[in-house]
Amino acid sequence: MRNQSGKFRWVLTIGVIIFAIGGTCLLTACPDSSGSNAPVAAPSDPNGAGVRPNVRSYIEATYQNSAKTRAALFQSAKVVEKALVDANNKDLSIQHAEESNRASTCLWYTFGSVDAYAKAQDGMMAVTLNTDERNKAYLVYNDQLGGQVFLGIPYDQRVTACDINPSTLPN
Amino acid sequence: MRYTLLGVFCVFLIFNASQTLAVDTFCQETKTLIVFGNGIMNSEPEADRSKNRLQELLQATLTPDEFKRLEFAIAYNQSYGLLRDLYESLKQKLGADNVVTSFWRWLGGRDILPDAVQQEFLRVAASFDFSTRVGTQDLSIHLALYRSKTLEGKKIVVVSHSQGNFFVNAAYVALHSGTDPLTTNSFGVVSVANPASFVAGSGPYTTLFEDGVIAAIRAATVPGIQPPLIWNLTNILSGARTSDWKGHGFLDEYTAAGSRSVNKILPDVIATMNGLQQPPQTVQDGIITATLTWGAQPDVDLHAYEPNSTHVYYAHLQGISGRLDLDDVTSFGPEHYFVSCSKLETGTYRIGVNYYSGSGPETAQIQILAGSSVRNYTVPLPSARGSSGDQSPIPVASITVTGDTTNGYKFDIVGGL
Structure with a gap:
């Protein structure tokens, strides 16, 4: 009896841990979806820190030959992540939307045209919003922005929207 | 204090090799605010792209001096939860797994939409009576920006897409009535894919024959309600690289490269801008x-x-x-x-x-x-x-x-x- 009770407690403890990790992972950075426990490789540039491993892998694999592109997409991906976490907070959602627009402006500068960056950004978003919970959180975030106004950055100053100056990156 | 040198930034943003700070300081004297007002199936980043498309088109068309006198903004419109409704109803029809991974790619026009998605999209778009829904409370922040920019002596042109037309029509009425109506003709509207029955201020509009959303709204209009303005252009056989299944998107259809519609909308924006009066400047612009x-x-x-x-x-x-x-x-x-x-x-x-x-x-x-x-x-x-x-x-x-x-x-x- 005592042995069974101990087992039960052990199973319960494991269950609580799994539940806690799983719940946290719904909206925040989680282990790679592969479930691998292998150490996460360092990002290909400093802007990659803080981006979810699966998103980072996607960006690094898709844009192997351009550090500028990776840096701009990392900037955009990090804002989406923050927007998901803070989706229930209107003030923070507005702040993240401004950050998101700056990241998009950096992408625009980097890719050279709206059509080109839109395609890349949609690809990144599809990898980022890969669960029902994340989609719902993004919809909540987006609803927080209804009725707001957002100012643009002058065309010839778009480079200032980049967290990392593209001219400092090799390619 | 007035900025005296046009196009000269009072703060020079010189990036050096170690610079990592994202700055957002810019000071230049502008004379006109160009605003993009989105429809309800647009996420905020998509609305931002549309604003950027306008900026890109005008940069390529105007002289550098003309272009530097413009500033740009988004008036992001309420969606009243319709995007969420669409997401949930699609999950029921197509299964959660499909929708979770494809929803944003479908909306962005990146993946081919199943027929069921197309039908549901058109049903949701046509089922909502915006003409009775949009209130001044939804517009208060937009109106505050329009009024403050008018005080700074700036003309305003709103390029409104789809249901964004209901919002800008209501904003136009609010700006021209009440305790402090605009006294100059300084606020203009250029309408794109208009589901409403008029354009505020009698501005120009462009609605395509092949626009499935406007056609669905027209078909769903009940007796007693004014239907949308009739189509006045088509991109069919124009040779344009349009890629929007619904013929409705601002980026992929109406402003697609080489389309007849972009060749109408862009001159409409410029003509509207040039036709407006500069309002008297009551206050100074500033950083x-x-x-x-x-x-x-x-x-x-x-x-x-x-x-x-x-x-x-x-x-x-x-x-x-x-x-x-x-x-x-x-x-x-x-x-x-x-x-x-x-x-x-x-x-x-x-x-x-x-x-x-x-x-x-x-x-x-x-x-x-x-x-x-x-x-x-x-x-x-x-x-x-x-x-x-x-x-x-x-x-x-x-x-x-x-x-x-x-x-x-x-x-x-x-x-x-």
């Missing part, structure tokens, strides 16, 4: 501005504390870096404080209000613009405090400025401090 409005009570006052500790208010209009250049004592406002680029200080500016005189509760609305950031605050004012409130105004927000003239400045606006 930081705060605009206060309120209701019918006689007097609410705007206060600013500068980083140098100067207290700027009605009794001390001139600060070291800013100035209260509009003071009102006869109801409604506005009052206006600005900081020019040349006198910007690092540190924290604090904005507050004092309910000076009145006989009942009042509400203050404050819009703060700093760099590319905008924040709006509503402050309830229970009772007037007279001059005793001058030294302890109600805190509205703080604006913290960091950076320098070499690398540019960054602005953080925080409410309630």
Whole structure:
């Protein structure tokens, strides 16, 4: 009896841990979806820190030959992540939307045209919003922005929207 | 202080090799605000792309001097939860797994849409009567921006797409009525994919024959309700590289490269802009501005504390870096404080209000613009405090400025401090 009770407690403890990790992972950075426990490789540039491993892998694999592109997409991906976490907070959602627009402006500068960056950004978003919970959180975030106004950055100053100056990156 | 050199930035953003700070400081004299007003199936980043597309098109068309006189913004419209409704209904029809991984790619036109998605999209788009739904409360922040830019002497052109037309039509009525109607013809509308029965101010419109959303709305219009304006153009056989299954998207259809529609919309925007009158300039533009409005009570006052500790208010209009250049004592406002680029200080500016005189509760609305950031605050004012409130105004927000003239400045606006 005592042995069974101990087992039960052990199973319960494991269950609580799994539940806690799983719940946290719904909206925040989680282990790679592969479930691998292998150490996460360092990002290909400093802007990659803080981006979810699966998103980072996607960006690094898709844009192997351009550090500028990776840096701009990392900037955009990090804002989406923050927007998901803070989706229930209107003030923070507005702040993240401004950050998101700056990241998009950096992408625009980097890719050279709206059509080109839109395609890349949609690809990144599809990898980022890969669960029902994340989609719902993004919809909540987006609803927080209804009725707001957002100012643009002058065309010839778009480079200032980049967290990392593209001219400092090799390619 | 007026900026004297057109196109010359008062802050030079010179990036050096170690520069990693994202700055958003820019100072240039502009004469016209171009606004994109989105439809309801647009996420905010998609609306931002549409604004950028307008910027891209105008940059390629206007002379550099003409283009530098423009500034751009998004008036992001309420979706009333319709995107969420679409997401949930698609999950029921197609299974959660399909929709979870494809929803945003479908909306963005990246993946081919299953027939069921197309039908559901059109059903949701056509099922909502925006003509009765859009209220001034939904528009209050848009209106505040339009009014503050008008005070700065700027013309405004709103390019409204899809259901965004209902919002801008309502905004036009609000701007031209009430206690402080626009007195000049300085606000124009260019309508794209219009589901409404008119364009405010009789502005131009472009609706395509192949626009499936507008066709669905027209088909769903019940007797007694005015149907959408009839189509007036088609991109069919134009050779344009349009890629939108519904013939409705601002980017993939209406402004697609080489399309007949982009070749109409762009001249419409320029002609509308050129046809507007420049409103009289009542206040100065600035890298930081705060605009206060309120209701019918006689007097609410705007206060600013500068980083140098100067207290700027009605009794001390001139600060070291800013100035209260509009003071009102006869109801409604506005009052206006600005900081020019040349006198910007690092540190924290604090904005507050004092309910000076009145006989009942009042509400203050404050819009703060700093760099590319905008924040709006509503402050309830229970009772007037007279001059005793001058030294302890109600805190509205703080604006913290960091950076320098070499690398540019960054602005953080925080409410309630």
